[in-house]
Amino acid sequence: MAIGAAFASIAVVAGLGIVAWIAYEPALPEIARPSPSSFDRGLVAKGEQLATVGDCIVCHTAPNGAPFAGARALPTPFGILFSNNITPDEKTGIGSWSLAAFSRAMRQGVARDGSHLYPALPYEHFTHVNDGDLAAIYAFLMTRQPVSREAPENQLLPGLGFRPLLAGWKLLFLRQTQFERQANESAEWNRGKYLVDGLAHCGGCHTPRNLAGGEERGREFAGGVAEGWNAPALDETNPSAAIWNVDSLFAYLKTGSDRGHSAAGGPMVPVAEGLSRLNDADVRAIAVYVDSQMHPLRETNLPAVTVVATNDSRSAAAAAHPEADLLFEGACSGCHAPRAPMNINDRPLLSSASDLRADDPRNAVQTLLQGIAPPGGKGAYMPSFSNTMTDRQLADLLAYARARFTDKPAWPDLEAVVGDIRKENAE
Structure with a gap:
């Protein structure tokens, strides 16, 4: 018994040692904050465009906070994380970080002091970014205005604040692989893939995740969930x-509306706002690559199929939902009825609206509850009806619109779905 206990103790100690060895990352030396004038202007300008692709300012800027100063709340299934300060402040930001420390954080999820970073920083995507582009982003961030701001303490489920656990997560889900150009594809396609898989980290939202929060391998771009909205499949x-x-x-991507059947809502609004500042060539490259994933057997950029209802089924919809017919006339018809005076080109037709035709009503519900604020204040605007309509009214209105403008079957339990999503938004 004593010998067995001794072996058990040795095994435990050995196991702990292995865990410590796996989790250990050395601190990298601090540096004096580089002078902004030490960076080439062209490199800084390139870094600004690349940081725009990565949407860095969105996650690293709190509401009404200084750009890149962090402290933005990032809800996750495991609790709330607060983003880090990435301004060049020496104490609370990355002003004392070398390029090597910055590159390690981006690719391996390890801070300068050796602590593991949570994968809310999508380093499983940034591992594909090449050295030159990381150097350009570093130059851009190091020339921003330093801001002294500490991020609040994360509010995670018990035990998940123990950062060495993240080393195990990385063993399971982090694959440090470089981007490989596909010789049989065009330069534009390869550029799009490089951006989508890397800095743009589109799979972070548009790929399903497992219970541990890792992206499901083999299901890239099969659709996911982001901030209470469905991120549709990109395949x-x-x-x-x-x-x-x-x-x-x-x-x-460039404007937040395709002037036909979709307008950006929820977390896609800041993405489109950022891409509006990105050069057209890179935005088009992203579009070319995504199009190839959605239509793997179709020649690039064939005309899209126009989906328009052959008739307006108002009579049948009104018979099934008489109160909603009145609601629609009062609240929606000015913009969304056929030939309505405000139904201008940048407002999608309901007969071809992707959210109204989807199998899952979540995004349609969120659109009514949260409204749509166009990127940069330009484009289709829609107010929130969260405070002016009940769950029953919203459900009835959605059921009416789906029956009137699409040939899709009715969504089941719609009032319960509206109520559940309203509660999620209030949490």
């Missing part, structure tokens, strides 16, 4: 794939 399984092509994807 051929997207039920609206036929009505997208390179031109409509480019317009949607």
Whole structure:
């Protein structure tokens, strides 16, 4: 018994030693904050464009906070994380970080002091970014205005604040692989893939995740959930794939609306706002690559299929939902009725609206509850009806619109779905 206990103790100690060895990352030396004038202006300008692709300012800027100063709350299934300060402040930001420390954080998820970073920083995507682009982003961030701001303590489920656990997560889900150019594809396609898989980290939202929060391998771009909204599939399984092509994807990414069947809502609004500042060539490259995933057997940029209802089924919809018919006339018809005076080109037709035609009503519900604020204040605007309509009214209105403008079956338990999503938004 004593010998068995001794062996058990040795095994435990050995196991702990192995865990410590796996989790250990050395601290890298601090440096004096570089002078902004030490960076080439062209490199800084390149870094600004690349940081725009990565949407760095969105996650690293708190509401009404200084740009890149962090402290933004990032809800996750495991609790709330607060983003780090990435301004060049020496004490609370990255002003004392070398390029090597910055590159390690981006690719391996390890801070300068050796602590593991949570994968809310999508380093499983940034591992694909090349050295030159990381150097450009570093130059851009190091020339920003330093801001002294500490991030609040994370509010995670018990035990998950123990950062060495993240080393195990990385063993399971972090694959440090470099981008490989596909010789049989165009330069534009390869550029799009490089951006989508790397800095743009599109799979972070548009790929399903497992219970541990890792992206499901083999299901890239099969759709996910982001901030209470469905991030639709970006592959051929997207039920609206036929009505997208390179031109409509480019317009949607650049402006937040494709002037036909979709307007950016929820977490896509800041993405589109950022891409509006990105050069057209890179936005189009992203569109070319996404189009190839949605239509793997179709020639690039063939005309998209136009989905328009052959008739307006108002009579049948009104018979089934008489109160909603009145609600629609009062609240919606000015913008969304056929030939309505405000139904201008940048407002999608309901007969071809992707959210209204989807199998899952979540995004349609969120659109009514949260409204749509166009990127940069330019484009289609829709107010929130959260405070002016009950769950029953919203459910009835959505059921009416789906029956009137699409040939899709009714969504089940719609009032309960509206109530559940309203509660999620309030948490």
